[in-house]
Structure formats: structure tokens, C-alpha cells
Amino acid sequence: MTLNVSELESHGTDDLVEVEGLEQSSVAGRSPMQLAVARFRKDRLSMVSLFFSIIIVLCAIAAPILVAAGVLHPNAVHQELLGNDGVTPKGGWSGVSGSHWLGVEPGLGRDLGARLMLALTYSLAIALTATALTVFIGTVLGIVAGFSRGIVDGVVGRFIDLTLSFPQTMMLLALSSPAVLFLRTTMADVPGFGVLEDRDRATGLYVIIILAAFGWPPVARVVRGQVLSLREREYIDAARLLGASRFRLYFKEVLPNVWAPVLVYVTLLVPAYISAEAAFAYLGVAIKPPTPTLGNILADSVNYTSADPWFFFVPGIVLALTVVVFNLVGDGARDALDPKTDR
């Protein structure tokens, strides 16, 4: 097939562009998002943190696969590696060796590296699910509150204040047994929710619900604040004028304009929830071993401060690194999306 050159030339020329003197080529095809990505990539610290957080996420994804493939053995007991007291591993350093890179647990001699890797899977799954739920509730309530003046806005506002002033930890502890019991019995009877009979699953869900139930207000506040200014923009009037539905106004016109600050919140919520899971575990509300989470390993490790310092430090360091790395990515995202803020 031959192309007609004259046709090609007439096609796509725009003399008005010249008349109005606009430099098009330099920014052609770049959305605000693409510009933010470019800024993010220029920041070395953000890129390094992103690299490490990707490795952490890959570990979390790989762990259950490796367990299934028989490569990792997080639950294999190694009594033979423990010393004469039957608790602390032989030979100091928690029994670090070629086959157990991070040593073994005191007491049962399970491989610490394998347990931590699988713990990342559970902890990240809890943190990410809770974040998704938090952002969903916060964004929807924030948009609805911001858009509807008057009563609805007031109700959501009071609701936010109430939630923020609630003693979250007390609630968490007080409700933990009855709530988990409820999930394992009543909820598990609902068709489709049978999986909740498992205690770990029910506890995991309870932790997720508590995190989201107390985590959404700041998201709703940020979103509401954004929407308050966005709803006065003329493009919202333009959409109204076209007869756009409420749904369209909220989620097609406004949502794409609020998700930048929400995204920043997401990247900061994930590490916050990872540490929250650990804190809950310390208070006794957590998935219980043998299923590993960063929280329950850490809660166990504090019993060995002097008897097995290596075992005390390693889980703490893994948790700290994970949280810091995710936080740095969040900071980088915030700076990239809003170049005006200073660090």
C-alpha cells in the first residue's frame, strides 16, 4: 500500500497552534501523573527506597510459593540445633549457618529466615487489605461530605470527631475475644464466609477491621478538604450542566483530582499498619504461631533480650527496615505529586 504524501501533510497540521504560539513538543502527551513520576525518578533516595520495598514485596509474594514448593520450611522443628538447656540454639549467634542464614528460633529451632519471610506475607497482606479498606471508606465519606453541604456534611464531620476521640486500644482489647468469636461462629455460618471458622483468619480479619475502622477519619478529612475547593471549579458546573449523575460527579469528575493526596496517604498507611499489627501482637491480639507474622515473632523475641540477643534484634530490624523503606517511598511520592512542599 502506498501512502499519499499530500494527504499526510494535510492531515494533522494545525495552523492555529502556530498562530497562538504554543510550544507543544516539550510537554506533549504528559499527564500530571507522568510529570510526578518523572520527578519521583529524579530523587535518588526515593528510588533506592522503592527498590528495597519492591524486594520486600517480592519476598512476601515468593514466600508462600517457596513453602509450597518445599524450599522454605518455616514450621520444621530442629531440636538437634538447640543447646543443652533445650531452649537456646547451639554455638551462639542463634545457630546461624549455611542452611539457616538468620539462625533458628530458641525453643523449637525453626528457621528464623523462613519464618520472617512468610511473616512478611501475612503482615503485608493485613496492612494492604486494611489500607485498601481505610482508603475506600475515607474517600467515599470524604467526597460525600465535601459535596453535600448541610446535614450530611455535619453528620460525617461529627462521626469523624467521634472516631478520632475514641479510645482505640481499649476497644481493640475489649472487643477482641467476643468479636473473634462472633466471626468464627455467627459470620462463618453465613454462606461464603465459612473460611472464617479458622481462628487465624478470623483474627486477621478482626485486626483489619479495627485498623480500617479507626484509620479512615484522616483520609476522609483530607479528601473532604480537597472536595470543598474542587466543587467550586467550573468543570464541576460544566458537568452538572450536562446532566451528569451524582455518581459521575463524585467518582469521575472529583475522584481523579483527589487521589494524589490519597495516594500519599496510602504509602504512609502501609508502614503504619505494619507497625500497628506488631503493636497489637504485643498486646496479644494477633494471629498466633505457628502462623508467623512480624508481630507475633517480635512479641516472642522480646522474651530473649539477654538469652538470645541475635533473635531479639533480627525481627526488630526487619520490621524497622520495612517501615522506614515504605515511609521513604511515601515521602517521595508526596514530594513528587506536590512539588511545592518542602521536606
Next chain:
Amino acid sequence: MTTEPVDELKPHPETSSLTGTPILEVEDLKMYFPVKSSGFLRRTIGHVQAVDGVSFQVRSGSSLGLVGESGCGKSTTGRLITRLYEPTAGRIEFDGRDIANLSERELHPLRRDIQMIFQDPYTSLNPRHTVGAIVGAPLAIHKVVPKDKILARVQELLEIVGLNPEHYNRYPHEFSGGQRQRIGIARALTLQPKLLVADEPVSALDVSIQAQVVNLLQDLQREFNIAFLFVAHDLAIVRHFCPEIAVMYLGKIVEIGDRETLYARPNHPYTQALLSAVPDVKQAKVGGRRERIRLEGDLPSPINPPSGCRFRTRCPIAQDICARVEPPLLQVGPTHKVACHFPGEVGKHPEKPITPRLLGVDDSGMPDLAAGPATDLPTGPGYSDTWFDLEHNTMGRA
């Protein structure tokens, strides 16, 4: 405002025939915004009388210009017509149907026929949507075109408004102000409206490209037979675009008429002051120059407008009657109405008010039994074929 764009504007047919069927008829339209007290209870402590009883017609395929100072209620009027606001009172008859109090659901099908071009091309386009999504949104919302045909229609529209149809997947920030305004125009055209409210469509643009956009609007008007309500404070552009012009002051129309009469023989002191501030191209060419009339003082608050004639606090020829009685919008020519007790050309205002006999008051505005009862003056939109003859001071016809 410079006069440059005027020179570049395409010539317009110098006809002033205000015939043609009205597609929009507005009568006694009012919009009062409540003013709330601060604090917990937020009681309503007053009202901004943004629009207070305006009446006019827009004829099919024609355009009415709405001019006046900032804050006089032009945008509010436009937003009432498009029903972004629900009026406090009044009638908005579009295509034979009163739409003033229709619900959003009842309005939905009518939304296709009345569209709006916004003033600020930087906030009127959603920064997160591509041009294709923006221009195609009306089609998606009203489901007039099957999904796979939307792109073709969008490209067609982009071409019509003079943009490169291949740019449909770009974002608004990649375009200049003038191009963005063209995108807004394309969006307004998408549903083939019968009436376009253009709220200062070029005043945010660079002077050098204003004329291009005005010419585009004019071409579109001719091609698609669209009626315009053209809001502007640039009198030169309104004069160019609109065969009929209404001058607003503090929520009311003070003078309305065909372009030629209004520019050549304005009768209201406010119109005269407005026009004297504009360099007149034609007179400049002849070498003459209008005497500039200065407006004293600030615009009064629309929460608490002056009694009687709202312009009296700044009017150079105000007298006692002006504070006591509100002047009716009186027809003084075949297509000319003015709301003043002393209407007349510059320097030829009558010494005595012309309105007392019609209103049943004496020359200082006090109720006067001897003057007889007030005459029933026509107050509706449009023009009648009888009017008040200023030379003979009687109702009559030419």
C-alpha cells in the same frame, strides 16, 4: 481593553432587525442569595439581591449581549438560564416551556439544548481528563451516540472549533488558553444546543487571540443557528457580536435596545457613562472623541441597595424623585427601553421627570392624587408596538 481585536473582527451584517421568534423569554427573574450569620446557628440575616426582576428575550439564532460592571449579576443571570441555580422567583420560558422550577430529572433532556461557555478556560476543563473525554462526556451522559462512535464525533468537533483532531488524547494543560477555550466551546457544541450562554468567553484570554475566538463563535452561530446570551464587560466585543444589548446595574436591567440605538443614542446616564469609557473606533477614525463621563463612588452593596433608582448614588443628574420612586423600564422607541426618570441623550436630559403621570406621583416623587392613578405599564419581555414618545411626552407609536 484595547481596540485591537475590534479591527481584526470580521465584519458583521449591520442589520438591527430584532424580529425572529424568541427561543428564550425571561420575565421578572429574581435570585436572592441568603447571607448567613457566622456562628453556630447560621441564621439568615439578609439577602444578596444578585438579580432582581429582569426580563428579556433571546431570539432564535440571534444574540443578546449582557453588559455591566463587575458584580451586577450578569453571571448569576446566565447561571439561572442554564439552571445551575434555581431562581427565587420569575419565569424562564425556553422553547415554549417554563423551566424555572423544573427538577433535575425533568431538566435532564433539556440540558442538551442549553449549554454554557465558561469564562476561565483554566478551571472549566477537568485537568485529569483528556480532551477526548471532556468533549465526549456529553455524548456519554446523554447516550446519543454508540460508544464506538464517540471518538469520531469528538474528532469532528475538534476540527470544527479549529483544533487538531489527533490531539484528543492530550490533557488540557498541554494547550494554550485560546485552545482550551476552543475545547470548552467544542464541549458546549457537542449536543447541538439551541441556546448558548457565553459568560465572558474571551475576557480571560490574551487580547491578541480574543478576536479569533469571537470570530469562531460567530461562525458557529451562523452555521448551527445557535442563539446566544453573551455576557461581557467589553463593550466593543458585545457591540460586534450582539444585535441586541441589555445593560445591567445592581441586579436590574437599566437599558435594553438594539445595538445601533444603544450605542448611538443611549438614554440612561449609566449606559452613557459606560460608553464614554470605551474608545470608540468609528469616532476615533473621524477624529472626534466622546466626552468621558466619570462614575463617582463605588458600586453599592446588593444586600442593601439604594431606594428608588439603584443608580442614584452615582448618578450625575439625580433628583429627589430618584430616591423615592423606582423608575419603570419604559419603552421609548421601537426596540429601546430605559429605566430612568430623566431619559435623554447626553446633555439633553429633560428638566422635569417624564414618569410622574405614569406612576401617579408629583415631580418630586410624592404620591399625588391630582396626577391620577398609575398607568398600567407593560413590564414584560419583548417590545410592544406602542411606546412612550419622549418628544411629546405621551404614549404613542411612530
